Amino acid sequence: MSTTWREWLISETPASRAQAAWGRRYRLWCDFRANRLAMAGLIVAVAMVSVSLLAPVLAGFDPGAQNLTLRLARPSAAHWFGTDELGRDLFARVLFGGRVTLGMVVAVVVMVAPLGLLVGCIAGYMGGIVDRLLMRVTDVFLAFPRLILALAFVAAIKPGITSAIFAIVLTAWPPYARLARAETMSIRNADFIAAVRLTGASGPRIVLRHIIPLCLGSLVVRVTLDMSSIILTAAALGFLGMGAQPPSPEWGAMIATARRFILEQWWVPTIPGVAIFVASLAFNLLGDGLRDVLDPKQR
Amino acid sequence: MATSRLKALAATTASVPITLFGLVLVTFLIGRVMPIDPVLAIVGDRAPADVVAAARLELGLDRPLYVQFWIYLTKLAVGDLGRSVMTSHTVGEDIRRFFPATMELATVAIFLAAGIGIPLGVLAAVKQGTRIDHTIRVVCLAGHSLPIFVLSLLSLLVFYATLGWAPGPGRQNLMFDDMVPVVTNFLTVDALLAGEWEVFRDAVAHLLQPAGVLAYFAMAFIARMTRAFMLDALAGEYVITARAKGLSPMRVIWRHAFGNISVRLVTIIALTYAGLLEGAVVTETVFSWPGLGQYLTISLLNADMNAVLGATLVVGVTYLGFNLLADVLYRLLDPRVS
Amino acid sequence: MQVEIQNLSIAFPTASGMSLAVRSVSLTLGNEKLGIVGESGSGKSLTARSILKLLPRSARMTADKLTFDGIDVLSANENAMRAIRGKRAGLILQDPKYSLNPVMTAGEQIAEAWRTHRRGGKREAREAAIDLLAQVKINDPARVAAAYPHELSGGMGQRVMIAMMLAPDPELLIADEPTSALDATVQAEILRLMEDLVSRRGMALILISHDLPLVSHFCDRVAVMYAGRVVEELGAGELAQAKHPYTRGLLECMPALSHPKPRLPVMTRDPAWLV
Numbered sequence: 001m002s003t004t005w006r007e008w009l010i011s012e013t014p015a016s017r018a019q020a021a022w023g024r025r026y027r028l029w030c031d032f033r034a035n036r037l038a039m040a041g042l043i044v045a046v047a048m049v050s051v052s053l054l055a056p057v058l059a060g061f062d063p064g065a066q067n068l069t070l071r072l073a074r075p076s077a078a079h080w081f082g083t084d085e086l087g088r089d090l091f092a093r094v095l096f097g098g099r100v101t102l103g104m105v106v107a108v109v110v111m112v113a114p115l116g117l118l119v120g121c122i123a124g125y126m127g128g129i130v131d132r133l134l135m136r137v138t139d140v141f142l143a144f145p146r147l148i149l150a151l152a153f154v155a156a157i158k159p160g161i162t163s164a165i166f167a168i169v170l171t172a173w174p175p176y177a178r179l180a181r182a183e184t185m186s187i188r189n190a191d192f193i194a195a196v197r198l199t200g201a202s203g204p205r206i207v208l209r210h211i212i213p214l215c216l217g218s219l220v221v222r223v224t225l226d227m228s229s230i231i232l233t234a235a236a237l238g239f240l241g242m243g244a245q246p247p248s249p250e251w252g253a254m255i256a257t258a259r260r261f262i263l264e265q266w267w268v269p270t271i272p273g274v275a276i277f278v279a280s281l282a283f284n285l286l287g288d289g290l291r292d293v294l295d296p297k298q299r
Numbered sequence: 300m301a302t303s304r305l306k307a308l309a310a311t312t313a314s315v316p317i318t319l320f321g322l323v324l325v326t327f328l329i330g331r332v333m334p335i336d337p338v339l340a341i342v343g344d345r346a347p348a349d350v351v352a353a354a355r356l357e358l359g360l361d362r363p364l365y366v367q368f369w370i371y372l373t374k375l376a377v378g379d380l381g382r383s384v385m386t387s388h389t390v391g392e393d394i395r396r397f398f399p400a401t402m403e404l405a406t407v408a409i410f411l412a413a414g415i416g417i418p419l420g421v422l423a424a425v426k427q428g429t430r431i432d433h434t435i436r437v438v439c440l441a442g443h444s445l446p447i448f449v450l451s452l453l454s455l456l457v458f459y460a461t462l463g464w465a466p467g468p469g470r471q472n473l474m475f476d477d478m479v480p481v482v483t484n485f486l487t488v489d490a491l492l493a494g495e496w497e498v499f500r501d502a503v504a505h506l507l508q509p510a511g512v513l514a515y516f517a518m519a520f521i522a523r524m525t526r527a528f529m530l531d532a533l534a535g536e537y538v539i540t541a542r543a544k545g546l547s548p549m550r551v552i553w554r555h556a557f558g559n560i561s562v563r564l565v566t567i568i569a570l571t572y573a574g575l576l577e578g579a580v581v582t583e584t585v586f587s588w589p590g591l592g593q594y595l596t597i598s599l600l601n602a603d604m605n606a607v608l609g610a611t612l613v614v615g616v617t618y619l620g621f622n623l624l625a626d627v628l629y630r631l632l633d634p635r636v637s
Numbered sequence: 638m639q640v641e642i643q644n645l646s647i648a649f650p651t652a653s654g655m656s657l658a659v660r661s662v663s664l665t666l667g668n669e670k671l672g673i674v675g676e677s678g679s680g681k682s683l684t685a686r687s688i689l690k691l692l693p694r695s696a697r698m699t700a701d702k703l704t705f706d707g708i709d710v711l712s713a714n715e716n717a718m719r720a721i722r723g724k725r726a727g728l729i730l731q732d733p734k735y736s737l738n739p740v741m742t743a744g745e746q747i748a749e750a751w752r753t754h755r756r757g758g759k760r761e762a763r764e765a766a767i768d769l770l771a772q773v774k775i776n777d778p779a780r781v782a783a784a785y786p787h788e789l790s791g792g793m794g795q796r797v798m799i800a801m802m803l804a805p806d807p808e809l810l811i812a813d814e815p816t817s818a819l820d821a822t823v824q825a826e827i828l829r830l831m832e833d834l835v836s837r838r839g840m841a842l843i844l845i846s847h848d849l850p851l852v853s854h855f856c857d858r859v860a861v862m863y864a865g866r867v868v869e870e871l872g873a874g875e876l877a878q879a880k881h882p883y884t885r886g887l888l889e890c891m892p893a894l895s896h897p898k899p900r901l902p903v904m905t906r907d908p909a910w911l912v
Contacts, residue, residue: 010653012653037433037436037437136314136317136318136321137321139314139317139318139321140318140321140322140324140325141325143318143321143322143615143618143619143622144322144325144611144614144615144618145573145574145576145577145614145615145618146577147577147580147581148576148577148580148595148611148614148615149325149611149615151580151595151596151599151611152326152329152607152608152611153329155599155602155607156329156330156332157332228443228444229443232444232446232447235446235448236446236447236448236581239446239448239581240580240581240584240596240599241599241600242599252446252448255446255448255449255452259452259585262452262455262456262460263455263456263460266456269449269452270449270452270453273446273449273452273453274449276446276449277441277444277445277446277449280443280444280445280446281440281441281444284440284443284444285440288436288440535735536730536732536735536736537735537736537737537738537739539691539728539730539736540728540730540736540737540738540798540801541738542691542722543689543691543722543723543727543728543802544722544723544727544749544750544753544801544802544805545719545720545721545722545723545724545750545753545754545805546719546723546749546753547719548715554749555738555741558738558740558741559738559739559740562740633740634739634740634785634787635739635740635785635787
C-alpha cells in the first residue's frame with residue numbers, strides 16, 4: 001500500500017491538480033528528509049516545544065520553590081541539573097524557562113510576520129509615494145542594531161517581558177517588510193500576473209491568491225531563521241536585566257543572576273546557556289533545511 | 300562612465316540625511332516616553348522647587364513636542380548631548396573616551412573574522428556536500444546559535460580560570476593604569492606611540508580574548524556568506540569557460556570565482572563590522588571592557604537617560620555610516636555597476 | 638588528432654532513480670567538421686562536453702572507450718585533463734553574457750588563456766590578445782581588449798570568446814550552440830568567421846546546434862541525436878537521403894520558399910524510437 005501511495009505521489013504524469021500539488025509537497029518533504037541536519041533540527045525543535053508544554057508534568061519540582069539547605073548542588077539523581085543559589089531545581093527552571101522563551105517567540109512572530117507582510121505588500125503593490133514613505137521608515141529602523149534599539153526602547157517603557165516582546169517586534173519587522181516588498185515587486189511585474197489581470201481578476205484577488213502564496217515560502221524560511229535570533233535577543237535582554245525579571249525562570253535572566261558562580265559552580269550559569277544554544281541551533285538547522293527546499297534561489 | 304557612477308553614488312547618499320533625521324527623531328521620542336523625569340535626573344531630586352522649574356523651562360518641557368524636538372536638534376547640532384548623571388561628565392566627553400575602546404575591539408575582531416571566515420567559506424563551497432562542508436556549516440551555525448554572553452563566560456572559565464592562558468577581564472593590568480599618555484584612546488596605538496612595549500603587550504593580551512569571542516560570531520556570518528556567494532559563482536558559466544581554458548583549479552577558484560564575489564564580500568565585511576557594535580554591548584559587559592557597550596548597559600541600569608540616548612544615537616550613526624560605506628564601496632569597486 | 642567515443646552513457650540521479658541523459662552513444666571524429674543536431678535535452682551538449690570532462694558535478698559517466706588522441710579521458714584526473722583543455726581542445730559556449738568573466742576585461746581573459754599554455758611575459762600576452770582580436774575581425778582591438786564583457790554586444794562577446802579559445806592554438810574546437818543567443822543578423826557572420834578560422838588553421842570542429850540545415854551547411858558530417866541517442870549519421874550532402882523518421886520530420890517542418898506548403902506538419906514522436 002505504501003509503495004503505491006509513493007508511486008501516486010511521485011508520478012511524472014499526475015492526473016489531477018491535487019495529485020500534482022501533493023506530489024510536489026511529497027518531493028519537498030523527501031528533499032527535506034534527506035538533509036540529516038535539518039531533520040535533527042526539526043526533531044529537537046518539536047521535542048523542546050512538547051517538553052515545555054508538558055513542563056508542569058515533567059519538572060517534578062516547583063521552579064520557584066527555594067531550599068536554602070541545598071544551594072548550588074551538583075547534578076544528582078534528585079536534581080538532574082543541580083540547584084541554583086537559592087536551592088531551586090535547575091531542571092524545573094530550565095523547563096519552565098522554555099515556556100517563557102517559546103511564549104515570547106510565538107508572541108513576536110504572530111505580530112511581526114503579518115505586520116511586515118502587510119507593510120511590504122502595500123509598499124510593493126502601491127508603489128510611488130506610499131512605497132517611498134514606508135521604505136524610509138523601514139530604513140530608519142534598520143539603521144539601529146537590533147539589540148541596541150530594543151534596549152533603548154525597553155528602558156523607555158519599563159523592563160519586563162511584555163516590553164521586551166514589543167521591543168523585539170519593533171526591531172524585527174523591517175526585514176520582513178523589505179522581503180515582502182521585493183517579492184511583491186518582482187511578482188507584480190511577472191507575465192503570469194499580467195495574464196491573470198487580463199482574465200479580469202481584481203487587485204485584492206491578485207494579491208491574495210497569487211502574490212501572498214508566492215511570498216509564503218520565503219516568509220516561512222525567514223520566520224524560522226528569525227526564531228533563533230528572537231531567542232537570542234530575548235535572552236540577551238534578560239541577561240542585561242531589561243527583559244524578564246528574576247525570579248522568572250527566563251534563561252537569560254537565570255544566567256545573569258548565576259553569572260558570579262561561573263568560576264566555582266560553572267554548571268549553574270552554563271546549563272541555561274546550553275538550553276538557549278540548543279533551542280536556537282534547532283531553529284537555525286530547521287530554517288537552513290527549509291531554505292534549501294523552499295527557497296533554493298537564495299542559498 | 301565615471302560621471303554616471305558618481306551620479307548613482309549621489310543618489311544613494313541622498314537618502315542618508317532623511318534616514319539620519321529619522322534616527323534622531325526615534326531617539327528623541329524614546330527619550331520622551333521614558334518614565335523618568337528628565338528634570339529630576341539633571342538637578343537631582345532634592346533641588347529646590349525654583350531650580351526645578353527653571354530647568355524645566357530651559358529644557359522647554361512645558362512647550363509642545365515639536366518645539367522640544369527643535370531644542371533637541373539645535374543642541375545636537377553643536378554636539379551637546381546633555382550631561383550624564385552617572386559620570387557627571389557631558390555625554391560627548393564620555394563617548395569620546397569610551398568609543399575608541401569599542402572600535403579597537405571591533406577592529407581586531409573583524410580582521411580575525413575575515414581572515415578565518417573567508418578561506419573557510421571558500422573551502423566549504425569548493426568541497427560542497429563533503430564532510431568538510433558539513434563541519435564548517437555546523438561550526439558556523441553554532442556561531443549563529445550561541446548566545447554571545449554564554450560564550451564570553453565560558454571563555455573566561457576556560458582560558459582565564461582553568462588554563463590561565465588569558466589575562467582576566469578589563470582592558471589592561473591595573474599596574475599599567477595611566478602609564479601612557481592618551482592620544483587616540485586606542486590603548487594599543489597609544490602604547491606604541493609612547494614606546495611602552497610592556498603596556499602594549501599587556502593591552503594586546505587583554506584584547507585577544509574578547510576580540511576572539513566577537514570574531515567567532517562575525518566569522519560565522521562571513522564564512523556563511525562567502526560559501527553562499529561562492530556556490531553561486533562556481534555555478535556560473537564563466538567558471539566552465541575558465542576550466543575549459545585549462546586553468547589550474549586554484550586559479551579557477553580564486554581568480555575567477557572569488558574574483559567575482561570579492562566586492563560583495565567587502566560590503567558584507569563592512570556590514571559585519573557595524574554589527575559587531577551590537578555584540579560589543581554584551582561582550583563588554585562580561586569582560587568589563589570599558590567601551591561604549593558597557594557605558595550603555597550601566598547607564599541603562601542607572602536610568603541615566605542622556606547617556607543612553609547619546610550612546611544609542613552614536614551607535615546608530617556609526618551603523619548608518621558603515622552601511623553607507625558598504626554601498627559606496629560596492630559601487631566604486633564593481634566594474635559591472637555603472 | 639582523433640576522438641573516439643564508444644558506448645558512452647551519462648546519467649543523473651533523480652527522486653525516482655538514475656535518469657539517462659545520454660544512452661550508449663558511439664562517435665568517432667578525425668580532422669573534420671562534425672555537426673551534432675538535436676532538440677533541447679537530446680544529450681548533444683553533454684556528449685560533446687564529455688570529451689573535455691566538463692560535466693555537471695552530479696553527472697555519472699560510463700563508456701567502453703573515450704579517448705582524445707589516444708589519451709584516456711575516462712581515467713584522466715583534473716590535472717591530466719588540463720593538458721587537453723584549452724591547449725588541445727577549446728570550448729565555446731552559448732551566451733557570451735554568461736560565459737565571459739564579468740569582472741575581467743576581454744583582453745585579460747584572452748591573455749590569460751595565452752599565457753597558461755605558452756610560456757611568455759605579460760606584455761607579450763597582451764600583444765597576442767590584441768593580435769587575436771584583430772584575427773577575429775574586430776576593428777578596434779585595443780579598445781575591445783580594455784572593455785568589460787557587459788560593455789560588449791553579443792556578437793562582439795562571441796568573437797572575444799573565439800579569440801580566447803584560439804589563443805593556445807588547439808587542434809579541436811567544440812562550439813556549443815555558439816550563435817543561439819545572438820541576433821539573427823550576426824549569426825551567419827560569426828559562423829562564417831569560425832568556419833574560416835578553423836579551416837585556415839586545419840582544426841577539427843564540433844558544432845552543436847538545433848538547426849539541421851545550418852549545420853549541414855558548415856560541416857562535413859552530421860549526427861542527429863534524439864533522447865540521448867544518435868539516431869542517424871549523415872554526410873552533409875546527403876540530407877535528402879535521411880532515413881530515420883525523426884530526421885525526416887525535422888526536415889519536413891522547414892518552411893521553404895521554393896515549395897510553399899499550406900500548413901507545416903507537426904512533429905510526431907514514436908515511442909518506439911526510444912527502445
